[in-house]
Amino acid sequence: MRCRSAFLYSDKYILYNFGFEHPFKPYRWRLTLNILKKLEAFNRDNVDLIEVEEFDENILRLVHDSKYIEFVKNMCKRGYGYLDYGDTPARRGVFEGALARVWGSVKAVELLAKGEYNHVFNFGGGLHHAGPNYASGFCVFNDIAIAIRYLQKKYKYRRIAVIDVDGHHGDGTQKIFYREKILTISIHRYDGFFFPGTGDWDEIGEDEGEGYSVNIPLPMGVGDDLYMHIFTNIISPILKKYLPQIIVMQFGVDGYIGDPLVGLRLTSNTYRYIAYKIHNLAHELCDGKVFIAGGGGYLPEITAKIWALIFLIFSGLDESSIDVKDNFTYTDIDVKSRILKILNDLRIKILSLL
């Protein structure tokens, strides 16, 4: 397997800072980088560390309304109040930080499209709740959607698969591509109330996009067993049917057991499994082209360890030196059998529509 991977960052990411008390910690990509540097991950000729240096704000217009962009800029200049209903504060620097993170994701897909790397990581990205004219859930600009629009426009990509493993529904990304043949798969906690309140089974896309939005809503407490089963039995066959030219992953890890915001019970076993699985599928289906963005993860130390772990797996490096060893977790048997039944119906339906 030919693997070339790159870790993208900018020191400006730190400007995406909502304050000391806010759960979103803007330095998680830096913690991840420190772990990887300590392990000398970049001292190989197939693994690179790349600083993002372009920050033209016109890129935002690929997805966002000009009025909304101005609103964010002005609110952040002012430096108080909220960009949404109360989750995403307007602070000085947030506009610049968000823009830098968007460019990280755009650069990432560009390097992949040019064939310079197979796997590119931008852990500063993955801000999946933002919509065309609104901020939501700590997300100001939807870097994932912008990167996809960039691939469509500049490189004429048509089949792009998004896999969103964050504990929350990837609602902004889904909404932007709901009527297009861009595959968006989101697997998340859902009960109708849990943020953002969307992502039920029956949201499958509309018009041209019918069948191209896939949602796998999970109740609280789901563990490694069911989550891995879903990857093997639903996500993998859907990807093989869709045949993406590139895979985009929102790799939020707030589904980790003990995360203060979510309530799923996944462990490093699941994340390790997903990394190996998607790595193999990417080489099988699309010359290894995977863009991995970050996302949620509100235990910063654990989040950084898991992100470092998946970076090493994709780069073909030894991951055993990262010290996250968890006991495998199991899902309540009644919950599991109920979900498996719905999953099977969903699988049949989606595969018939793609």
Ligand SMILES: [Zn+2]
């Ligand atoms: Zn590879």
Ligand SMILES: [Zn+2]
């Ligand atoms: Zn989340």
